[in-house]
Amino acid sequence: MTLLSTHGLTAFYGDFQALFGVDLTLGAGETLAIIGANGAGKSTLLRSVCGLIPAASGMIRFDGADVGALSAPEIMALGIAMVPEGRRLFPSLSVEENLLIGTYGRKTQGTWSLSTVYDLFPVLRERRHNPGTALSGGQQQMVAIGRALMSNPRVLLCDEISLGLAPVVIKDIYAALPRIKEGGTSVIVVEQDIGQALRVADRVVCMMEGRITLEGTPARLTRAVIHDAYFGARV
Amino acid sequence: MIWVDTIVQGVLLGGLYALFAAGLSLVFGIMRLVNLAHGDLIVLAAYLILFVVTVLGVHPLVAVLLAAPMMFAIGWGLQRLILTRTLGDDILPPLLVTFGLSIVIQNALLEGFTADSQRIPMGAIETASVALGPVSVGLIPLLTFASAVLVIFALNQLFYRTSLGRAFRAVSDDPTTAQLMGIRPASVFATATGIAMVVVTIAALYLGVRSNFDPTIGPARLIYAFEAVIIGGLGSLWGTLAGGIIIGVAQTLGGSINPEWQILSGHIAFLVVLLIWPRGLFPRAFD
Ligand SMILES: Nc1ncnc2c1ncn2[C@@H]1O[C@H](COP(=O)(O)OP(=O)(O)O)[C@@H](O)[C@H]1O
Numbered sequence: 001m002t003l004l005s006t007h008g009l010t011a012f013y014g015d016f017q018a019l020f021g022v023d024l025t026l027g028a029g030e031t032l033a034i035i036g037a038n039g040a041g042k043s044t045l046l047r048s049v050c051g052l053i054p055a056a057s058g059m060i061r062f063d064g065a066d067v068g069a070l071s072a073p074e075i076m077a078l079g080i081a082m083v084p085e086g087r088r089l090f091p092s093l094s095v096e097e098n099l100l101i102g103t104y105g106r107k108t109q110g111t112w113s114l115s116t117v118y119d120l121f122p123v124l125r126e127r128r129h130n131p132g133t134a135l136s137g138g139q140q141q142m143v144a145i146g147r148a149l150m151s152n153p154r155v156l157l158c159d160e161i162s163l164g165l166a167p168v169v170i171k172d173i174y175a176a177l178p179r180i181k182e183g184g185t186s187v188i189v190v191e192q193d194i195g196q197a198l199r200v201a202d203r204v205v206c207m208m209e210g211r212i213t214l215e216g217t218p219a220r221l222t223r224a225v226i227h228d229a230y231f232g233a234r235v
Numbered sequence: 236m237i238w239v240d241t242i243v244q245g246v247l248l249g250g251l252y253a254l255f256a257a258g259l260s261l262v263f264g265i266m267r268l269v270n271l272a273h274g275d276l277i278v279l280a281a282y283l284i285l286f287v288v289t290v291l292g293v294h295p296l297v298a299v300l301l302a303a304p305m306m307f308a309i310g311w312g313l314q315r316l317i318l319t320r321t322l323g324d325d326i327l328p329p330l331l332v333t334f335g336l337s338i339v340i341q342n343a344l345l346e347g348f349t350a351d352s353q354r355i356p357m358g359a360i361e362t363a364s365v366a367l368g369p370v371s372v373g374l375i376p377l378l379t380f381a382s383a384v385l386v387i388f389a390l391n392q393l394f395y396r397t398s399l400g401r402a403f404r405a406v407s408d409d410p411t412t413a414q415l416m417g418i419r420p421a422s423v424f425a426t427a428t429g430i431a432m433v434v435v436t437i438a439a440l441y442l443g444v445r446s447n448f449d450p451t452i453g454p455a456r457l458i459y460a461f462e463a464v465i466i467g468g469l470g471s472l473w474g475t476l477a478g479g480i481i482i483g484v485a486q487t488l489g490g491s492i493n494p495e496w497q498i499l500s501g502h503i504a505f506l507v508v509l510l511i512w513p514r515g516l517f518p519r520a521f522d
């Protein structure tokens with residue numbers, strides 16, 4: 001069953017067109033990886049879905065309803081949570097307060113609460129009274145993911161959660177994804193680095209220059225095919 | 236002994252300035268908005284209290300309870316309809332708009348209440364005094380100071396202990412990411428301005444009970460409030476109380492030497508503190 005979909009989605013920054021008719025679907029319980037080079041439009045796609053930038057044309061459907069015209073707080077309240085690129089913790093808030101504020105616009109009983117987020121990332125429990133920004137990059141990423149989980153979202157959007165982190169830290173963070181799936185949340189992970197994303201994904205979408213250039217399951221996509229979709233066909 | 240008395244009076248006066256300044260400090264801390272009409276809004280609230288007292292014949296303390304929600308609504312609407320449009324990277328629009336608002340409020344009050352000076356009548360309590368150790372202090376100045384401490388304590392609890400306070404800090408840090416948490420910045424800002432106007436109503440009660448007021452005195456009150464906010468450290472509420480006390484003590488000390496020096500010595504204390512601590516006494520870590 002399709003939970004979230006976009007149909008012919010376009011988006012602009014001023015005169016600059018960043019998305020050219022993107023059709024995307026995410027099934028309930030599915031984990032989708034969106035890969036693509038820097039500037040391909042991956043973040044723009046996520047920002048359009050979560051209401052931060054208005055869709056110029058096209059449609060966004062979530063759970064059967066057209067949500068394209070809703071504001072970011074309204075979309076969050078429906079159950080689409082975002083882990084933004086660059087983590088973006090609130091510097092004035094402690095680790096625990098950063099987690100708590102994740103429930104501001106959507107208070108639900110579910111799998112995720114302070115204690116289950118601390119179970120998922122135990123290091124955060126020890127550091128819960130520190131300012132969020134006093135943590136290492138990997139720990140900050142854990143806070144950003146935990147903050148999004150606190151609202152028990154139906155869809156979790158993760159924008160380059162491996163950015164700037166050491167491979168062993170990336171592995172730790174990706175190890176949390178199966179547990180997030182078990183909680184019933186559908187996930188979109190956006191990555192430039194293909195390795196981890198392909199390992200957790202049920203399906204992969206490749207973007208280039210604001211368009212989707214390839215779609216398939218990880219098992220059926222060879223590295224050569226992905227390479228072409230990622231960098232453009234070799235001449 | 237006379238010195239102790241002077242300093243105690245100064246500290247209590249500082250409470251009044253802190254009350255004038257607390258709303259300003261709150262709004263600045265959350266949305267980096269400098270409201271040049273703050274003093275006039277205090278005067279507006281004083282007229283509102285007086286109006287309720289006159290029309291309903293209730294005690295001023297009861298009038299404050301009635302005026303406070305009205306001022307909250309005025310602040311909420313003002314932010315939602317006007318001030319929110321001035322917020323952005325440029326600091327000039329809020330200054331121009333609130334400067335204009337200051338003139339509008341003064342003239343509206345002149346039209347509505349004439350230029351005659353007014354006072355909020357509080358009865359016998361106005362002249363009552365209590366012995367505080369060796370010094371005798373007026374009951375009203377003591378209540379003013381106690382209210383200032385209480386208001387600042389309450390605002391701090393709100394800011395650091397509640398969900399709304401977390402939203403205040405988050406929006407001030409990063410309004411875009413705050414929206415991803417379900418926070419609506421415009422609505423949070425409107426609530427903050429509404430709360431600031433409740434504090435303004437409390438300040439207005441003491442303004443109107445302690446001295447005469449007329450529609451034009453707002454800007455002069457605003458200067459002391461600004462000085463308190465700035466030397467306290469922008470956005471720090473306890474700093475604002477400390478700043479108010481420093482200005483109050485400097486004024487009474489200066490005034491006890493020569494009455495003409497009272498106002499001047501407050502301003503000099505402000506400059507001296509800024510020379511030594513350019514970011515104020517309690518600067519915020521993140522600016
Ligand atoms: N705020 C912005 N203003 C103008 N152009 C932008 C902005 N953000 C992104 N872009 C442009 O939009 C295109 C897609 O960017 P983005 O979605 O961030 O790509 P990705 O996340 O795949 O790296 C790029 O060409 C980028 O330069």
Ligand SMILES: [Mg+2]
Nearest residue numbers: 042043085160
């Ligand atoms: Mg990006």
